[in-house]
Amino acid sequence: MSEQLFQDIELFPTDLSSIHQRIRSIDPLKYGRTRNFIDGAVTHLSPYISRGVISTRQVLEHVLDRGYSPDKIEKFIQELAWRDYWQQIWIAKGIQINDDLRSQQQNVENFGIPSAVILAKTGIEAIDKAIAEFYETGYLHNHLRMYFAAICCNVGRSHWRIPAKWMYYHLLDADWASNALSWQWVAGTNSRRKYVANQENINKYCYTDQKDTFLNIPYADFEELPVPEVLKRTEIPEMRTNLPETPVPELDPDLPLCVYNFYNLDPEWGTGTAANRVLLLEPKHFQQYPISDKTLDFTLSLAENIRDIQVFTGSFTQLKELYGSEDIHFKEHPLNLHYSGTEHTRDWMFSVQGHFQSFFAYWKKCRKELKYPK
Numbered sequence: 274m275s276e277q278l279f280q281d282i283e284l285f286p287t288d289l290s291s292i293h294q295r296i297r298s299i300d301p302l303k304y305g306r307t308r309n310f311i312d313g314a315v316t317h318l319s320p321y322i323s324r325g326v327i328s329t330r331q332v333l334e335h336v337l338d339r340g341y342s343p344d345k346i347e348k349f350i351q352e353l354a355w356r357d358y359w360q361q362i363w364i365a366k367g368i369q370i371n372d373d374l375r376s377q378q379q380n381v382e383n384f385g386i387p388s389a390v391i392l393a394k395t396g397i398e399a400i401d402k403a404i405a406e407f408y409e410t411g412y413l414h415n416h417l418r419m420y421f422a423a424i425c426c427n428v429g430r431s432h433w434r435i436p437a438k439w440m441y442y443h444l445l446d447a448d449w450a451s452n453a454l455s456w457q458w459v460a461g462t463n464s465r466r467k468y469v470a471n472q473e474n475i476n477k478y479c480y481t482d483q484k485d486t487f488l489n490i491p492y493a494d495f496e497e498l499p500v501p502e503v504l505k506r507t508e509i510p511e512m513r514t515n516l517p518e519t520p521v522p523e524l525d526p527d528l529p530l531c532v533y534n535f536y537n538l539d540p541e542w543g544t545g546t547a548a549n550r551v552l553l554l555e556p557k558h559f560q561q562y563p564i565s566d567k568t569l570d571f572t573l574s575l576a577e578n579i580r581d582i583q584v585f586t587g588s589f590t591q592l593k594e595l596y597g598s599e600d601i602h603f604k605e606h607p608l609n610l611h612y613s614g615t616e617h618t619r620d621w622m623f624s625v626q627g628h629f630q631s632f633f634a635y636w637k638k639c640r641k642e643l644k645y646p647k
Contacts, residue, residue, distance in 0.1 A: 284410055285320050285445055287574040289540060292321050301336050301349035308352070311399075311414050311479050319446035320412075322356060324575055325537040325604070328620035329353045343643040350643070351636060356451060357622050358635050363450035363607045365628035370453050371434070373462040382430040382500060385507035386439055390425060396503055397472070397486050399479035400424065411445035411567050416478055420470055422459035427467045427495070428487070429504035433460040442512045442563055445571050448536075449562055450607075469495045514559035515566055517573075521595060522583040524549045529600040532592070532612065533579065535564075537604045540578040542617075549596070552576045554586045558608060589613075 286292070300314050307313035321327045333353055336346060343350060363370055389395045393404035403417045413421070418440065425436040437456040441447045457463035472489040476482055483489070487501035524530065530549045531542065535558070552573075564572075576582050585592055589612055593601065601614030609616075623642050629635035 284412065285317065285571065287571065287577070289326075289578050292318075292326060295321075296327065296332060296335050299332070299336055299349075301341055301346035304352075305346060305348035308348070309416050309478050311403075311417065313414075315414065317412070320571065321575075323446040323448040323451070324535070324572060325539050325619075326575055326578070328539075329356055329622045330620045333622050342646055344645050354622060354636055354639055355632060356448070358629070358632050359448070359450040359454050360619075361626065361635070362454060362628055367607060370450060370457075374454070374457055375463050376461065378426070378432055378460050378462045379467075380430050381432045383507045384432045384435060385509045386425055386431055386436040387429045387504040388506045388508050389503045390421065390429075390436070391439070391508065391510055394503070395424065397424075397475065397488060398483055399475050399481045403479075407443060411443060411565070411571065413440070413444065418455065419459055419468060420475060422456045423467075423469050424488075424504070426456070426460040427469050428498065428501065429507070430500055431507060433457055433462065435509055438512060438563070439510055442510075443565050443568070445568055447562075447564055447568055471495075512563040514556075514563045514569060516554050516556060516559060516569070516586045517584065519554075519584050519586045522549070522551050522585050522592075524551075524596050526596065526598045529602055530592075530596050530598070530614075532589070532601060532603040532614075533576065533582065534558075534603075534606075534609070535572060536606050536608065538572070538575045538579065539604070540580075542604070543602070544580075548602075550579055550582045551592060552579070552582055552584045553589060553592055554584065555588055556586065557588065562608075 295316065295318060299316050303314035304316065308315055318327065318332060322329060322332070333350060336349070337343070366374065390404065393401040395401055400420060403413065407413050421440065422433070422436065425431045426433050433456040437453050441449060441452045444452070454463055459468040461467040469492065470488070471492060472483055472486050475488065487503065490498065528548050529546065530551065533550065533552045538552070573584065576584065593613070599614065602617060603609055603612050603614060604617050605619055623639040625635060625638040
């Protein structure tokens with residue numbers, strides 16, 4: 274085993290014992306104080322939530338069971354709620370989230386991604402270091418994700434879609450709703466204004482001391498900032514999922530069939546019932562939303578927590594024909610609309626459902642379900 278692979282496994286282990294220990298180690302108070310710094314007390318739980326191994330509700334219930342009062346850890350709870358909020362938009366809007374959602378992106382000059390970003394050669398130390406580490410680990414701090422999006426969309430004037438797909442491709446916590454809608458929030462197509470960060474901001478949260486960069490300007494100068502020379506060359510990176518060739522699954526027609534996928538690897542789902550359990554990898558899905566080899570390997574490793582799981586590369590229709598029965602079960606998700614059978618709900622943090630124009634309109638409803646001290 275290479276040293277780098279060992280480091281990646283240590284950063285994001287895939288065994289349930291380590292994942293549950295990570296939940297127990299959450300410090301929601303320190304999180305609220307330090308989360309914007311690249312060495313802040315973030316939870317590193319996002320890959321497990323995105324893959325459906327654990328749920329936002331499970332995390333919330335754990336911290337509340339430890340005696341934390343909601344008013345003391347509201348920032349932590351809000352950040353968890355953002356994940357469910359993005360999912361609610363995806364459910365309501367469907368494939369519309371693949372395009373400019375609320376307004377057209379302004380001042381777009383290209384539909385690729387700056388080559389300097391892909392090559393980690395923007396000249397901004399914190400950004401280039403983060404890109405290199407991103408390729409190695411599949412992880413990015415949330416503040417760095419915002420920096421990347423701002424540089425690509427609002428400085429390099431790239432349309433958000435290809436850069437967002439590039440980031441999704443490499444993320445272990447690849448969640449198209451969270452990713453695409455966050456990029457749109459930065460680009461101003463899903464928010465009232467664009468997000469930008471100057472060099473001073475990056476220096477503060479990344480502990481650097483750079484000055485001579487294209488971002489070393491006052492915020493008032495961003496509106497008229499021409500595309501820096503280093504960001505002018507753009508490209509569309511090749512993104513392809515190398516799905517495994519799998520044997521035909523052995524299915525017992527007298528037992529129900531539970532279908533797992535990239536967004537549902539819940540090892541606790543239906544454990545009290547004997548069933549056929551299949552992780553379905555649909556080529557059509559991964560053609561539209563490609564992921565890297567690293568993300569695929571991580572996914573397959575997480576699936577090993579599901580007892581007697583079989584992996585099948587093929588379509589839902591093919592799997593259904595192989596099964597030959599109608600007793601099929603799956604969890605609700607916007608990408609499962611072509612499934613048929615019994616749909617099971619996901620484990621949401623709150624009972625609040627539907628589309629809200631802003632997160633805080635959604636949060637106002639959710640907040641009522643928490644028990645705040647009088």
